[in-house]
Amino acid sequence: MDETTNQSTNQSTNQSANQAITPKKILCIEDEFFISELYERALKKAGHRVITALNGQDGLELAQTNNYDLVLLDLMVPGITGMEILRILKDPAKSPNFNSKIVITTNLDQTDAIREELEKQADGYIIKAGITPKELTSFVNQL
Numbered sequence: 001m002d003e004t005t006n007q008s009t010n011q012s013t014n015q016s017a018n019q020a021i022t023p024k025k026i027l028c029i030e031d032e033f034f035i036s037e038l039y040e041r042a043l044k045k046a047g048h049r050v051i052t053a054l055n056g057q058d059g060l061e062l063a064q065t066n067n068y069d070l071v072l073l074d075l076m077v078p079g080i081t082g083m084e085i086l087r088i089l090k091d092p093a094k095s096p097n098f099n100s101k102i103v104i105t106t107n108l109d110q111t112d113a114i115r116e117e118l119e120k121q122a123d124g125y126i127i128k129a130g131i132t133p134k135e136l137t138s139f140v141n142q143l
Helices: 003-020 033-045 056-065 082-090 112-121 133-142
Strands: 025-029 049-053 070-074 101-106 124-127
Touching: 025 033, 025 056, 033 049, 033 133, 049 056, 056 070, 056 082, 070 082, 082 101, 082 112, 124 133
Parallel strands: 025 049, 025 070, 070 101, 101 124
Antiparallel strands: none
């Protein structure tokens, strides 16, 4: 097989793999601009639609008024904390139309009680320092 044929085969394989992934509409609630840009670029490159909120209040409002397949929620955002947002979004009385998956993103080491609550209410948990953009994309694609 010559190099041109090999490149063509690899491109076809990559296109097929990307076509098999269903694009998701994702809300990223993240106050660290560099991290939000990193996530947004990686996820958009994978074919997903990404909206970013840089504070808790804007993120909560977007989550309650729009439909997303996934919410990436940082625990430490200004205005209203990620834990408060999680509780509000998971409360049917406060967020009756919310049905998105929520994945918590943090660099903080959580107490056992907080970790337990997160595991009960969230659909996933990511340590930001321990995940590359490629791993994030792979994780999101599997949800």
